[in-house]
Amino acid sequence: MPEPDEEPAVPGDLPGAAVGRGASRRRETGPEPEPERRREAGLEEGSVEKDTTDTTARRPSGSAVVQGAHMTYQGPGVMPGLEPPNPPGPASTAGRAEAMPPTAGGTPGGEDVPDGTVPPEPPARPPVTGEIVPGTPTVPAAAPAVPTVPAVPTAGAASAGSAVLGGAVLQPQLDAFLAAHEDELIAFRRDLHMHPELGYSEHRTTRKIAERLRAAGLKPVILPKGTGLFCDVGPTDGGTVALRADIDALPLQDEKEGVPYRSTVPGVAHACGHDAHTSIVLGAGLFLAQQAEAGLLPGRVRLLFQPAEETPGGALDVMAAGGIAGVDRAFALHCDPRIEVGELGLRTGPITAACDKVYVKVTGPGGHTARPHLTADLVYALAKIVTELPSALSRRVDPRSSLSLVWGRVSAGSVANAIPDDGIAEGTVRCLDDDAWHRAPEMMKALLQSVAAAYDVEASLEYVRGVPPTVNEATSVQMFRDAAAQVLDEEGVVPTPQSLGGEDFGWYLESIPGALARLGVRTPGSPGEYDLHRGDFDVDESCIAVGVRVLSATALTALWEGGRPGDTEPIEGAALA
Numbered sequence: 001m002p003e004p005d006e007e008p009a010v011p012g013d014l015p016g017a018a019v020g021r022g023a024s025r026r027r028e029t030g031p032e033p034e035p036e037r038r039r040e041a042g043l044e045e046g047s048v049e050k051d052t053t054d055t056t057a058r059r060p061s062g063s064a065v066v067q068g069a070h071m072t073y074q075g076p077g078v079m080p081g082l083e084p085p086n087p088p089g090p091a092s093t094a095g096r097a098e099a100m101p102p103t104a105g106g107t108p109g110g111e112d113v114p115d116g117t118v119p120p121e122p123p124a125r126p127p128v129t130g131e132i133v134p135g136t137p138t139v140p141a142a143a144p145a146v147p148t149v150p151a152v153p154t155a156g157a158a159s160a161g162s163a164v165l166g167g168a169v170l171q172p173q174l175d176a177f178l179a180a181h182e183d184e185l186i187a188f189r190r191d192l193h194m195h196p197e198l199g200y201s202e203h204r205t206t207r208k209i210a211e212r213l214r215a216a217g218l219k220p221v222i223l224p225k226g227t228g229l230f231c232d233v234g235p236t237d238g239g240t241v242a243l244r245a246d247i248d249a250l251p252l253q254d255e256k257e258g259v260p261y262r263s264t265v266p267g268v269a270h271a272c273g274h275d276a277h278t279s280i281v282l283g284a285g286l287f288l289a290q291q292a293e294a295g296l297l298p299g300r301v302r303l304l305f306q307p308a309e310e311t312p313g314g315a316l317d318v319m320a321a322g323g324i325a326g327v328d329r330a331f332a333l334h335c336d337p338r339i340e341v342g343e344l345g346l347r348t349g350p351i352t353a354a355c356d357k358v359y360v361k362v363t364g365p366g367g368h369t370a371r372p373h374l375t376a377d378l379v380y381a382l383a384k385i386v387t388e389l390p391s392a393l394s395r396r397v398d399p400r401s402s403l404s405l406v407w408g409r410v411s412a413g414s415v416a417n418a419i420p421d422d423g424i425a426e427g428t429v430r431c432l433d434d435d436a437w438h439r440a441p442e443m444m445k446a447l448l449q450s451v452a453a454a455y456d457v458e459a460s461l462e463y464v465r466g467v468p469p470t471v472n473e474a475t476s477v478q479m480f481r482d483a484a485a486q487v488l489d490e491e492g493v494v495p496t497p498q499s500l501g502g503e504d505f506g507w508y509l510e511s512i513p514g515a516l517a518r519l520g521v522r523t524p525g526s527p528g529e530y531d532l533h534r535g536d537f538d539v540d541e542s543c544i545a546v547g548v549r550v551l552s553a554t555a556l557t558a559l560w561e562g563g564r565p566g567d568t569e570p571i572e573g574a575a576l577a
Contacts, residue, residue, distance in 0.1 A: 170486060170553060177287045178545050185283045185548070186541045188212070190261035192275040196249030196268045199308030202227040205247050205278070209305050212282060216289050223321050228307035228314060230323045233285055234292040238299025241558045242323075242330040242514075243551050244505060245281035246274045246309035255535030271537040273335030273521065278305060280333060280519075280547030287552050299559040302327055312467050315507040329476055329558050330514035332505050333547050335521045336496070337530040341540045344484050344550055345496030345518030348477045350432040352470040352516070353402065355502030356440070359426050359462040360385060360448065362412075366421035375419055379412050381455035382423040385448065386410055392447045393440070401433030403440065404500060430500040432469050470506035476515035479561065483553035488546070501532075519547050 188208070197205050206227050210220045213231050220231040228247065249270045254263035263269045285303040304323055308314030324330065339345050362382050367375030390405040397403045405427060412423025429444070431437045441463040452459035484493045496518045505516050521539035522530070530537050 170556070173291075174287065174487065174549050174552065177290065178283075178548065181283060181286065182545050185279045185544050188282065189275050189279040189541065189544060192247075192278060193261045193270050194264050196254075196263050196265055196270045196275070197227075197247075198251060198268060199248040199311035199314065200225060200227055202247050202307050206305070206307075209247070209278065209282060213285065213303075216286055218285070218289060221321075223307065223317055223323075225307070225317060228318065229305050230318065230321075231285065231303045231305075232300055233289050233303065234297040234300045236300055239328045239559050240300040240302060240326050241555045242302040242304050242327045242508070242512075243281050243284055243555060244304040244306060244330060244332040244508065245277040246306050246314065247278050248274060248308050248310050248314070250310055250533060252533070252535050256538055259538070269535060269537075271534060272310070272532050273537070273539055274309065276335055276519075276521065276539050276541075276544060276547070277333060279544050280551060281305065283544065283548035284551040284555065287548060288555060291556075297559070298556075301555050301559075304330075309504050312502070312504040315467075315504040319507065319511070324508055324512060327512055329473075329479075330505075330508045330512055331476065331480065331551065331554050331558070332514075332516045333519040333551065334503065334516060335532070335539055335543070336518035337522050337532065337537065337539070339494065339496070339518055339520030340522050340524045341520050341543045342489055342524070342546055343492055343494050343520035344480070344488060344546075345494055345520070346472075346477055346480055346484075346515075347496050347498065348472055348474045350469045350471050350498055351496070352498070352503040352506065353404075353430040353432050353500040354437040354469045354506070355466040355500075356429045356437075357426070357464040357466060358405070358429055358444065359424065359464070360459060361422065361424050361462075362452065362457050362459045363422045364419075364457040367419045369417045369419055372419060376456045378420055378423055378457055381452065381457045382410065382412055382425065384455060385451050385459065386425050388451050389444065389447055392451075393443060396443050396447075397436040397439070398433070401431055401436035402498075402500065403429070403431045403433070403436045405429050405444070428466075429463075430502070432498060432500075434469060434471065437468060467502045467504040468506040468510055470503050470516050471509055472515040473509070473513035476513050476558075477517075479557045480515055480517050480550070480554055483557040484550055487549040487553045517550070519543055519550070 192205055195204055206229055210229055213220045218231050220229045222229045249268050250272055252269045252271045253267055254269035256262050281303055288297055288301050291297040304318055306314045306318050336345055364376035364378040386407055393403055393405050407425055407427035409426040413420035429440055445461050448459050448461050481493055521543045523540040
């Protein structure tokens with residue numbers, strides 16, 4: 001649930017911009033060498049320059065199994081804004097896009113979700129073409145045929161040595177798919193928006209997703225707690241890429257007016273865009289399933305529909321159930337109401353922060369306010385703890401880690417002339433750096449005891465782990481950028497600032513490389529500003545098609561760059577063949 005801050009983007013964080021739809025990727029290092037310059041550099045005609053720069057942001061180890069009990073990544077994190085972006089790979093070589101045998105993968109399982117009580121039917125709303133009708137989860141009858149990619153790019157699609165290999169052939173497929181399914185996906189989002197469910201209560205949401213996946217011939221696996229699921233698409237003899245969506249809502253009242261899809265559940269609303277995330281990953285999964293049936297998916301894509309992101313804890317449940325076992329990379333989008341539709345916000349390194357909760361309790365003998373010297377002045381001591389701990393913590397770590405302790409509740413005493421015998425302070429610790437995050441509990445405990453001892457009071461600390469920082473790996477960010485260059489308009493990729501909001505996608509990135517990107521959901525030219533976690537939050541629904549394009553292209557990019565099954569060398573830059 002990253003909350004974009006007002007902080008301006010760091011200059012140089014995102015060099016280069018996306019190119020136009022279906023056009024060649026704009027190389028951040030300039031145009032391709034002319035023939036004379038290539039000969040001077042020792043490059044033969046049609047050869048490919050190799051880039052040996054290591055751009056991996058961090059090397060994950062193991063898997064985070066128990067929240068807060070087992071932190072797997074003990075090394076230093078990437079300092080904010082200092083990670084160099086991954087340089088673009090060399091141009092690909094045409095003519096190597098052999099078609100895969102028609103295979104549609106799936107994971108055995110797919111047990112039914114326990115039946116829950118379905119809320120009353122919503123009020124009538126304007127119809128949306130292709131809407132999913134309960135009991136009829138099939139695709140619209142009038143769906144136009146989706147063209148398939150030829151085994152070798154046809155004339156005009158990509159010439160030999162062109163960096164656009166696949167871009168010109170992927171676009172018409174996505175156009176045809178969205179022409180048939182965009183209205184259906186919008187209707188799916190509206191249905192979820194009208195029937196929001198809190199973390200670990202997403203039974204109806206899980207059932208709806210599973211029904212649609214089964215209708216496409218896929219085999220979803222429901223998580224052990226009965227909410228959330230994952231589903232495999234494509235063959236198993238290649239790499240595996242995960243696309244993640246979160247499916248839970250917030251305990252907020254929907255305050256939107258004049259929309260037919262307003263929440264029908266009092267005090268619960270999709271005020272963070274999870275309904276849009278779910279519809280986007282569903283749409284990308286259905287498109288990639290078509291690619292798999294045509295033998296054009298060079299590996300496996302795992303769709304993760306995660307429960308309880310806001311709680312948090314759902315990511316750990318997915319991992320405990322084997323949801324990221326065998327996954328090479330993971331990608332996710334999050335709605336950003338400060339970015340316009342059609343734009344994708346990218347950042348290398350920490351993009352959201354760790355978020356933990358702290359509870360401090362201070363005790364003393366109590367006494368009369370007329371004689372504080374005969375007792376322990378507990379209120380004064382508590383005030384010192386509240387003011388000194390944040391500043392002391394900030395001096396124990398690198399300032400670039402952005403370690404921040406902010407109190408949200410302080411309470412002590414009940415009358416003016418009596419020194420109380422106990423008091424409490426509650427707050428949150430946020431941090432952008434892994435190393436500082438792992439050290440924060442011990443540092444805070446030592447500082448707390450030091451301040452308490454100076455005023456002769458006892459102090460105890462309860463430190464509750466929330467989520468780690470979400471640290472985007474450079475290579476994965478570059479894959480997002482390369483994919484967006486194929487499917488978004490020119491200048492569609494924009495730099496995005498760091499946020500101290502928490503996002504449990506960081507748990508996945510503790511174990512495997514990946515990246516989180518911000519998806520623009522604000523109507524271009526709109527005067528209104530809708531922030532996340534507000535009752536009036538909404539999205540421009542055209543963002544769903546944009547998200548499907550970006551995630552589909554990113555999954556294909558990641559799979560192709562991992563090399564086709566049987567290849568001895570990865571096919572650099574072949575992305576969307």
